[in-house]
Amino acid sequence: MATTTTTETLHSTDGIILQALPPKAVLKGSNDSERPFANAPILEPARSSNDPSPPEDAFEAKVKWNSPPINKYRVLSTFWSFFVLGMNDGSYGFESYYNLTYTVVSLIFLSPFAGYTMAALANSAIHIRFGQRGVGIIAPLFRLIPYLVITFHPPYPVLVVMYILVGFGNGIVDAAWCAWIGNMANSHEVSGVLQACYALGATVAPLITTAISSHSRGGWWTFYYIMVSVSALELGAGTTTFWTQTGAVYLSENPHQKAGEKATSGRTREALKSKLTWFFSLFIFLYVGTEVSIGGWIVVFMTKVRNASTFAGSATATGFWGGMTVGRLVLGFVTSRIGGFRAMLLYLGLAIAIELVFWLVPNMVVTAVASALLGMILGPIFPTAVVLMTTVLPRSLHISAIGFATAIGGSGSAALPFAVGAIAQAKGVKTLQPIILACCVVMLIVWLFLQRHRPKDKEVGVNLAVFKRLRERAKEMLN
Template sequence: MAAVSSTSTIQLQDLERPPTPKDGSLLNTEGHRLGSEDDATGGLPAPTTTATVVQRWNHPSSNLFRVLSCFWSMLVSGANDAAYGALIPYLETYYNLTYIVVSLVFLSPFVGYVLSALLNNHIHLRWGQRGIAVLASACHMVAYVIVSQHPPYPALVVVFILAGFGNGLSDAGWNAYIGNMDHANEVLGFLHACYGAGGVISPLIATTMISKGNLGWWTFYYVMLGLAVIELTWCTTAFWTQTGAVYRETVRHSNSDSGTGLRTALFKRPYARVSWLSAFFLLAYVGTEVSLGGWIVQFMIQVRKADAFDSGMTSVGFWLGLTLGRIVLGFVTPRLGVKLAVAIYIPITMALELVFWLVPQFYVSAVAVALQGFFLGPFFPAVVVAATRLLPRHLHVSTIGFAAAFGGSGAAILPFAVGALAQAKGVQVLQPVILAFLGVMLGLWLCLPRIGDKRENDFESETHRHLSIFGWKKAFRFGIHQQANLERLQELGFLVALPVGFNLRIHTPPGYIRHRLIVIFATARRAAEQQIKNERRSQIPVIMVQLTEVEDEHFQSGQAGPIEDDAEFTDTDSEISADSDYDPRDESFAERIYALKDIVPPTTRGWISNKIDFGVSAVQNTWYYSSRTVWVVCATALMIGVPLATCWAEDQQLEGMEREFRMREAGGDALLAAGESQEGSTADQIGLALDRAEAKPAL
């Protein structure tokens, strides 16, 4: 049969050219958060980028009420932490404790911080910020009720674990909440200024009540109980609508392609670098802060020979400087850049620490301590800002919670270590320890990645870096050479940055120059990319395609090989088994048992399978959390129980030695009295001196 062919012609139409973005639309483009996804063109951000909605502290209006409640909660936390240092001399006298034993009040909150780090993200996912508000405030309130009853010292140490748990929850929750707001650096400065304000009023009130009012040290916790009741009412009312469902919806978009929780933040690159560096930095920082605020009173009393009230006012000055530093430097830090500003503050603090250490004058030491607090103030907000800018949003609570808990361990371990060293070498060891930890903080901070602005994309961040290091002219040349089509960029007005830069450099501050140049670079670059893509699409040629249909000339020919009707013809279909070929005797016992599943309907089997999976998951979760609980209990026993037992044994030994010494003194006095007076025997005189009855003969 002759071959059949046909030909048809199809004309491919030109693609419609997308509209070129107008000049006016360029200024409306906004950058995206660092670490967001880029397009496939060389890892560069897409020309049109969706901006993340950033809330303000006063918009919507409900945010103002919530932010103020966060401020109050941090004030309670600061008052709680600062009270330890002011109460140390009185606890030492009331319970008759040594330096090591009284230092346990710094160590016990560490356990609470660890528990908060493990449970913070789960509480957010389950109950949202409402759960944080209720649990943190309730922990404070219950702890203060017990402490106000001045229980035995071991019970006091255990109760402070509960207060540490509340502090850990509020630290992570409120820092992550405010760290995602617009102007986060400034608002976080006020947040931590409230923490410092609590640190100011707490030693002031405690010292005045005890030294001037002649009240017991535990009466101060009646004041703390009132603050905690206000915290519970205010925070619960403010965050009542912020349930777990609201929080899960908030982080859902950020968690589109990666895991969530503490494990991702700590063990997945590149998040792990930021998480661990932030945690170790806060470990050194919070330890330094609490050690200075906690031991400064004892240092001033013993080394500078000041009285108790003046020494307490020194602690007030430190916390007041911390508060003012967080407010004032909160506005300076964004102007300098977060990383550069902290890199400047740390050496200044080290210089002030040297003055405090080497100049043996009370007033010089008091001023140096207050200035140290001023420059230490912005460190915690700076770490929170760094974490929120370098990490995606769904990891903020986990990372900040872990870093705060790690920092809480610094607040427990470092003051305890200072107390142990003070027991052996004297309280003057405080200064070299603080200086060493300031050096560690500087090294850790310099290891963090570059911290750009929240609204910058990758290209803008790199331009920002060149502006900061080389100046705006070299940064401009960098922006030019990064593009593939220089002529196209010139046509689009990218070179307008040059005269604009000259004009801005003469008439405006450097910060505004940097901001405007970044906007010009970014908008021109996006417009260039979009126009180049549009031109490539419009240059698709018209292609004439000729299709020819050809029929195979061998299609009608016979099949080579055996014919299906032959007796010896076989194919693969004949080898497929059928029910007629099934022999039950070939079935194994296991196959017969497995076939019994068909007795149960599929829906019932699915229900049973789900229940089994739920049971296995429940057992795994129970084992997971119980093992962690056992670990916390064992760690608590090792870190608190062993020192307590050791100190109790030492106290018993000292009491025995004192009792023996008193008996020897009494015996010596009795012997002398017997020598002077011959009334009665020597045994009778000794018995009367030891408050016993007169010696009588046995018979």
């Protein structure tokens, strides 16, 4: 939230001009929560109003998920929004009703990507004009209205258009809430829970649709009555919790790095000029494509290559998504302890090792266990990448850059599974594993490049000084 601060100019006996900063000013190395004079103003040499740069020894005091208190309800609202997002991605089930070819049906999977692309271009403008309040209102409406239309099971071309609108709403919340939580304290843990809510929604939706169809309680469109309800709840939660977060508040909290708060354009263009935006987008493209390829083709792989039953194949897929949910909930705490960049190298290395076991050990039980472990290791990669984007890019570019990266990720979720299917059609489903392995290796290569651009200051994470002292002591003992 934006805060209003006032300063008072004072004069010391030596004639040095001082200014009394608010009690909340924080200096590197300070621990004001343990000091008896934490509420006393901090005196610093006054700086010119034309000099926007902060003191060299100052750092940004980030908001927490529970401070200020309203943030608790805002974070819960974003969790619910991502749960709805996950339910949307697991809610397709109308192929037989329209009696169309696979090629025509595939349009419904490409239309959300068109919406994501539109959102990537509009994200920055929405934040500048309407702030997070606008996100809390516009995004749920772009879900609620299309879902309401779908409940009337309209002609298929109308369905395609409705999912373009849904993709637009999804693209807005994906960029907005990932960027907001990525700038919080304990961002790795909170982002992990946010993404776990998405995985949980994607897991719950097929169970609901299966229950509806198995009990003959209506057609496939019955599920969208539920989607209308959850989107209406999302609209109410987002509107009430983010009502005070206007466009003016957003500009004050995210001033342009060069032009200050008054700059209301050019952020998307500047984000696209940064090579880091493109490399992060390539990384997200590969990750999302890998994740969706495994989840979409693992049942076929298990039944055709490992000779498993349909039930065992489905159970393996459930294990993969369940492992991903657990990984996002648990491994965020590991990431925050060892540091995001180091953790990413660890996760990618383990993913390559587990994928080799997945591929080379022709045992159904080993494959099922490897699938769950692979899902758990891949789980924290996306939230970790988003959080690290917020550390290497200027804050004013976060919305535009993350929005663009998620749109590229949407194309990966369509392009890579399609490529896997085309290759499997020609060479067999056994080609799934070498393709996934190649994607993991390329992700590691891309991340090694991004590793070179990590912040120059000490990375947040485990303090390695204790290991340095142990090494020095061992040398002394040897000498």
